Amino acid sequence: MARHSKLQKQVLSLYRQFLRAAQDKPGFIPRIRDEFRVSAAIKKTDVMHIEYLYRRGQRQLELLKDVNTKQLGSFSKSKEDSS
């Protein structure tokens, strides 16, 4: 089985850090999982894109870790209104 590349390990570590930071704050974990799942479809070779998302993720992680960030909710459009 192929070992994870350095970048893959970094991404996985980021994911773990996110889950750990989101433990006590309601609403974050489903969204974190969704985002990573969607981004997992990016090709392994598209390094620029991955690194961009990784850097953005790090900034978002800092925000999440901040003690003043409390919870995550969402506003979504119901099916009738999406055009």
Next chain:
Amino acid sequence: ICLSVQNKCELNKYSINEGKAISTQYPVVDHEFDAVVVGAGGAGLRAAFGLSEAGFNTACVTKLFPTRSHTVAAQGGINAALGNMEEDDWRWHFYDTVKGSDWLGDQDAIHYMTEQAPAAVVELENFGMPFSRTEEGRIYQRAFGGQSLKFGKGGQAHRCCCVADRTGHSLLHTLYGRSLRYDTSYFVEYFALDLLMEDGECKGVIALCMEDGSIHRFRAKNTVIATGGYGRTYFSCTSAHTSTGDGNAMVTRAGLPCQDLEFVQFHPTGIYGAGCLITEGCRGEGGILINSEGERFMERYAPNAKDLASRDVVSRSMTIELREGRYNILNLYYNINLLFCAQNTVITHKDGEDTVVPGLYACGESGCASVHGANRLGANSLLDLVVFGRACALTIAETDTPGEKLSPLKPNAGEASVANMDKIRFANGSTRTSEIRLNMQKTMQSHAAVFRTGDTLKEGCDKMDSVYKSLDDIKTFDRGIVWNTDLVETLELQNLMLNGVQTIVSAEARTESRGAHAREDFKDRVDEYDYSKSLQGQVKKPFEQHWRKHTLSYVDPKTGKVTLEYRPVIDNSLNAEECAAIPPAIRSY
């Protein structure tokens, strides 16, 4: 896992819907702070680190990096009666400011500002601001428009402390550097959408993170608005592209009034086509204005102060010269460029009485203390920023303690803002944002410029009304959510429109000429007494019949209809013994 927010987010068209594609779902991150400052220019930074210094957990939400705020463009200086160049007294500065405001400024606020001015400048100097120096090493002060000694009788005063010609730049960078010492949380490149109001109280701000398109609600007991002016409502202006009056619009949408928006300052030495200006400091250092015949025309219009008369006087004089065919040397034609907008938000609510909206403050160009009244003297605005930025922080420190528990907020607070944003993001009408913006700018430029007449203003109001309605038919192109500048520009356009309609309707209603608002059909000032004659035997006009009052304007965001109310000017200073109030008189330079 407790998902309290997600369970309750349902009203109108918005409902919880998990498993939907991420693109039509807006994640909302909630933050809790003791205080939120919107805007990171001179006033915003001063308020933010003032609050942090007082121990409050503060967030500063800004759509620009702090050092890119428009404060950086200010050139002239800061007025303070330090007395380095000649003997000076803050009461003379007080007199000049009251006169400069054409007696529309609130004298208690002006008292506060001019008395605090020397301390404010010394504080800036201690922060490391690199003021220009005299040979003895004291702060260099230059002459500036509208500043005099001995209550107008002692000649030109030199009280504008400056840093060469880049005072605003130094000020902002000094404040930014100082702010890094404190633990304020900066949310840079977050566009504030609206205030979170509940039961007439302000409970925070909702903002869009431009970088990743997420929505953030900043809950705080105290919100300070320091978002600056709205120069971009005009076609020819010297303000940055980002001067879009976002704070004023947020306040308007919350159903609160804005004060004195009709007083828009036109800078005399702006350069048409270039969008920049030549600082008043040139005139302070000895520069003079000459018309095409080589005559120093200001001597005719302002025999004492000449080129250093107050800016509105100089602007009007230049326009008259232009009209009479003596084009001045800078070839301004009639596009005398706009500098700062004079007055903006007020946080008190009038129902016959002033009441305070709890939790909401405003300072800087977007605040209206009102120190500038009908006309702002050059170099008083940087002073306004630091003094009232600090004053906001001090007031909040007096009324609240850090770490107080927040009052509850409805789980779907801010929904309307997100709905509006979503509507714009997918807007598919027929006119582009840039077209509507150009229409608005040209309308404002031709109908609400330096000289205004009833007919042009009325026509302008109708045109602005139709431009406002054309917003419903807007078309945007970028459907994404990450760095969607089309979306942000359209939101800014909405904000500009709200400011623009209030400006022009207030101007149309005010049938007098005062300060920066000059009407060709009503050339005189209409006060409660006629101050050009002796007061003996005169009957005081009732409040409804004179114009020495502040305009409060409200807008219904759906229709663009403006309603106006008025409130009286505060004529007494904070302490009559220390500083006597100045009774109104005829304003001439």
